Amino acid sequence: MSTLLEQLIESLRVLPGVGQKTAQRMAYHLLDRERDGGKRLAGVLAEALDHIGHCAQCRDFTESEICALCASGSRDRHQLCVVESPSDRLAIEQATGYRGLYFVLHGRLSPLDGIGPRELGLDALSARLAQGEVTELIIATNPTVEGEATAHYLAQLARQQGVRPSRLAHGVPLGGELEYVDRGTLAHAFGGRSEMS
């Protein structure tokens, strides 16, 4: 039987980038100096995991059926920007003046890991493009090998539905992750996106 402290340290290792040593420091820190904050974290975490799901339209995280952005009446419904993760959506939203909608893949095509079109919700995306409201699909996957492969797949899917695919301009560093690109670069790349041939 492990002690509560051992269980706490073990449980903290579920966090990304947190090994045994860091988990131990976190546990001691919470017990020594942040008991109130720790209790709040425990409560909010339980509630968040119970109530946060995926938006039925864009797949971003939300506690509602449809997220606030998709439900907004003031966004341009002819543009749809596809991103790999919610953090990428947030980075674009904060860095650019984009006023269209988003679609969040929660990943990228990675056949070796068993992540195909279905896992990324591409059947739903295809059906949405078929409805005819979207005229431009802005593909903002990461400039990595898998991100590029996913971009090509998405461009084909767009063309099949008569939708114009575009890709962020060069300026995003190769091999980088969108969410770590500085705002200026990201805004520039977004504004200078080019149609995919």
Add this chain to the structure above:
Amino acid sequence: MSTLLEQLIESLRVLPGVGQKTAQRMAYHLLDRERDGGKRLAGVLAEALDHIGHCAQCRDFTESEICALCASGSRDRHQLCVVESPSDRLAIEQATGYRGLYFVLHGRLSPLDGIGPRELGLDALSARLAQGEVTELIIATNPTVEGEATAHYLAQLARQQGVRPSRLAHGVPLGGELEYVDRGTLAHAFGGRSEMS
């Protein structure tokens, strides 16, 4: 009103070394891939904060009145090793063959931060030394400026009660933190501790 997701990100920042960006990644990671682990963390964290307190004898964390080590019948009660933190106690326990008892300060003397002898439980330590069972006080505070000042204070306190103070041997790097010292160095320094003059 902030969303549950925003509250979760904000709550995670209570963890040491976790800023906005890291908190965001942690939240997305839990929601995307670790819902079960996250729920377990929430439960264990709440329980740990409710039930883990300080051992009445050594001040280490425990969910009992007296911790397992203090309650053990097989430790040498004539030696008492003073450390700044539970992680330091763990490091010494794992690296050395020490069979005595511990006393955990949960900090070091730092007058500017309002941390004096009372905050470190030194009144209780003094009373314990006065009982006469302890013959050697092994002072294993960190080799930092504040750790050294604390060591000198502890050595005086020991001498007042007729207890021999000793300090870890040179070998622990100056300015370093005990818990990051490799086991070999720590074991060597512990074995070669010298009496304080």
